[in-house]
Amino acid sequence: MARPTAKTAVIAAILLSGILVLSCAKKFQPAGDAAGGNGAENSTEVYKNVSLGTKLADDKITYYEKSALAEAPAVSTMESDEPFTLVDFGPRDELPPEIKKPSIYVVFSQPVIPIAKLGPPAAASSVMDIFPAVKGVFRWYGTRLLSFEAEENVLPQREYTVRINPGVTSLGGKPLEGSNGFTFRTEYLSVRNLSVGDPGVYYDMDDVPLEAAKNIRLTFSYPVNLDVIANYLSVESGGRTWPFSLSRPEAVTKDGGDASGRVLLTMKDPFPENTDVSVLLLKGARSEKDYLGIPETAANSFHTLRPFSFIGYDTYSWSFPRSKTGSSNPLYLEFSHPLESPESLAGKIRTMPAMGISADNVNVWYNSVRINNLPVEPESSYALFLSGSIKDIYGRSLKRSERITVEVPPAERYAYFPNTGSRMLESQFPK
Numbered sequence: 001m002a003r004p005t006a007k008t009a010v011i012a013a014i015l016l017s018g019i020l021v022l023s024c025a026k027k028f029q030p031a032g033d034a035a036g037g038n039g040a041e042n043s044t045e046v047y048k049n050v051s052l053g054t055k056l057a058d059d060k061i062t063y064y065e066k067s068a069l070a071e072a073p074a075v076s077t078m079e080s081d082e083p084f085t086l087v088d089f090g091p092r093d094e095l096p097p098e099i100k101k102p103s104i105y106v107v108f109s110q111p112v113i114p115i116a117k118l119g120p121p122a123a124a125s126s127v128m129d130i131f132p133a134v135k136g137v138f139r140w141y142g143t144r145l146l147s148f149e150a151e152e153n154v155l156p157q158r159e160y161t162v163r164i165n166p167g168v169t170s171l172g173g174k175p176l177e178g179s180n181g182f183t184f185r186t187e188y189l190s191v192r193n194l195s196v197g198d199p200g201v202y203y204d205m206d207d208v209p210l211e212a213a214k215n216i217r218l219t220f221s222y223p224v225n226l227d228v229i230a231n232y233l234s235v236e237s238g239g240r241t242w243p244f245s246l247s248r249p250e251a252v253t254k255d256g257g258d259a260s261g262r263v264l265l266t267m268k269d270p271f272p273e274n275t276d277v278s279v280l281l282l283k284g285a286r287s288e289k290d291y292l293g294i295p296e297t298a299a300n301s302f303h304t305l306r307p308f309s310f311i312g313y314d315t316y317s318w319s320f321p322r323s324k325t326g327s328s329n330p331l332y333l334e335f336s337h338p339l340e341s342p343e344s345l346a347g348k349i350r351t352m353p354a355m356g357i358s359a360d361n362v363n364v365w366y367n368s369v370r371i372n373n374l375p376v377e378p379e380s381s382y383a384l385f386l387s388g389s390i391k392d393i394y395g396r397s398l399k400r401s402e403r404i405t406v407e408v409p410p411a412e413r414y415a416y417f418p419n420t421g422s423r424m425l426e427s428q429f430p431k
């Protein structure tokens with residue numbers, strides 16, 4: 001069950017207080033009867049147009065006609081000695097982006113309208129005004145809470161001003177003191193997503209290839225005007241600002257998608273390797289000229305290609321049941337980035353004691369290399385040398401050679417016995 005909102009609680013409290021006031025009203029008794037005089041004259045003088053409804057038993061409530069209650073001066077006795085002020089209002093600060101049609105309300109410290117005159121929802125109010133204007137209806141919830149229910153979405157990146165008529169008074173005639181209005185704003189513009197390169201390819205944003213880093217794609221929280229947003233975008237790296245051109249992503253426009261909230265930054269110069277790149281949405285950024293700008297600069301960043309290096313090795317014997325060449329005494333080498341083909345590694349990997357290593361002994365899977373079927377004995381050791389000329393798919397070399405001492409693990413000791421364990425047999429077999 002959803003928890004009641006603050007507005008719901010306020011409405012419930014006001015309605016409850018109104019019910020208690022009516023239910024606790026004393027039974028009508030002419031003043032003349034209490035003093036022994038002319039009850040009819042005194043009752044007319046004191047209560048004027050209040051007329052009795054059906055008189056119930058002594059332990060019941062006496063009800064009054066709505067029209068008479070609305071004109072009764074005795075309503076002023078419902079006010080307290082407190083000044084007439086705004087005691088609550090909403091929304092406050094920033095409106096959550098999930099709320100597109102908000103309820104805007106104010107709560108007064110004293111009754112403003114009799115219960116009998118609450119009336120139906122209205123398109124305008126002499127008490128409260130909203131700017132910029134929003135289509136909706138005003139509705140009284142009790143005598144002190146006035147609410148506006150929006151019937152259309154509020155505009156993004158806007159500040160709304162709610163003003164209370166300074167001439168409004170309480171039922172008892174008290175003038176409004178203190179604040180007579182408030183403001184709230186809708187969500188600022190923000191970058192929802194930053195991506196690089198081709199839209200259908202995944203890139204590690206902490207290790208972006210230089211070619212992919214040339215195209216930076218931004219998705220905003222709202223549609224943006226290219227001429228406006230261009231003044232609030234900046235790309236910084238290595239202590240300098242990098243030039244770029246701004247356009248709509250072609251992939252989105254060709255597919256018929258909505259590109260109004262997306263932009264493509266095409267860098268005019270390539271970034272260096274192993275550097276942080278920050279895409280800044282500058283202070284004051286907005287979708288259109290007359291919209292509300294962001295109060296502080298926001299940054300989204302990525303890191304370009306990190307150095308190519310050897311990470312480590314493993315001798316665990318993974319099973320490859322469909323391998324035609326088998327896999328005995330395998331050695332797995334892991335690098336930081338994808339490598340070239342097995343043929344390109346020929347002559348760049350050697351052992352001591354010397355063992356012939358050809359393309360038949362080498363498999364390359366992305367950034368992993370498997371060397372297998374070497375003529376080594378279990379529980380022996382040998383040295384493996386990696387040449388500094390080994391390159392990744394980006395053409396970068398290791399820069400320095402690596403020497404690894406490989407400890408060959410013991411031979412696997414296991415036996416497989418077929419037709420053991422739980423089995424199923426047809427009930428009629430054999431006959």
